[in-house]
Amino acid sequence: MNVIELHSLTKTYGKSRGITDITFHVEKGEIFGFIGPNGAGKSTTIRTLLSLIHPTSGSATIFGKDCIEFAPEIAKEVGYLPSEVFYYDNMKVMDLLKYSASFYKKDCSKRIKELAEELNLDLSKKIDELSLGNKKKVGIIQGLLHEPKLIILDEPTSGLDPLMQQKFFELLKAENEKGATILFSSHILSEVQRLCDRVAIIKDGKIVQVERISTLKENNHKKIKIEINGEVDPSYFELEGVNNLEMKDQHVSFLFRGNINTVLKKIANIEISNLWIEEPDLEEIFLHYYEKEA
Structure with a gap:
């Protein structure tokens, strides 16, 4: 069963670009990556999914229900972390989280304490006393406190230090193992590579590819680096399947797709x-893919 389904989802804002014909699905129990540069249309897609904005055309369903028509019902089972979080500055963290929990008609206090402990967050502080990273932690707890079946994350790691990012990924993997489906939107490719099963690549408001991470990485791409003795003309390496050729002093590097022989x-x-022959990271494949599209 697909937890999320989007069919030709389109949102236009007059002359400025929104999203056009977005079609993909997220399977139950999957960690699905949604990736593209800032301004590509990731947040617009997510806000439409969450019924925060209405589509111009096309459709979107969560748990098989129309996102607009059944929005309040769907919201009970969805945890959402927006890319930027804004709160009532004078509230204490615990009061804010209790207020959030009150919407779900269940006792979340044990869960709040567990998450705060894991993320090393002081619940007794006022919101305006918190750093950007700690405000982000409040958002993470807010999104997870009711143990949702679907977790939607929009650029979730901005503001978190590397150690806390690692902790956060462990937390997400644990939620996923308990059965939660995750939609993870990011422009940081290494994050998606670490976490996701499949990925949709968005560019200029359109989906350019939906692919398994493993296929995207393998797909016969190899990263080749050579240290040479003497001089070699760059045209020597202009073979079919060679991309991103760089030559500096005695070092040559390129991406290759095809028969390695x-x-x-x-x-x-x-x-x-x-x-050296290595698997390229997603970033290089991704940039190459964008160049190819262009």
Whole structure:
């Protein structure tokens, strides 16, 4: 069963760009990445899903129910962390979280304390006394305190230090193991690579690809670095399947897609002192994919 389904979802804002024909689905129990640069349309898609804005055309469902028509019902089972969080400054953290919990008609106090302990957050402080990172932690707890079936995260790690990011990812994996489905939106590719099963790439308000992370990484792309002895003309490496060719001093690097033997035969004809063949990270594949589209 698909927890989220979007069909030709479109939102236009007069002359400025919104989103066009967004179609993808998120399966039950999946951690699904939604990736693209800032301004690509990720937040617009998420806000439409959450019925915070209405689509111009197309449709979106969560748990098989129309997102607009059944918005209040759906909201009970969804945890949402927006990219920026704003609160009543004078409230204490605990009071704010209790207020949030009151919407779900269940006792969340034990869960709030557990999450605060894990994220090292002082519940007795006032909101305006908190750093940006601690305000983000309040948002994380707010999104998870009612143990939702679907967690929607929009750029969730901004403001968190690397140690806390690691903690946060562990928390998400634990929620996922308990059965929660996660939609994780980010422009930071390494995060998506670490966490997600599949990914939708969005550019200029349109989906350019939906792919398994493993396929995206493998897909016959290899990152090749060579240390050469002597001079070699750059045109020597202009083979079919070679992208992002860079030559600096004695070092040559490029992405290659195709039969690796072609490259090895070519390299065998020149003097080299070292050779590295690696899996490229998602960032390089992603940038190459964008260039290809352009």
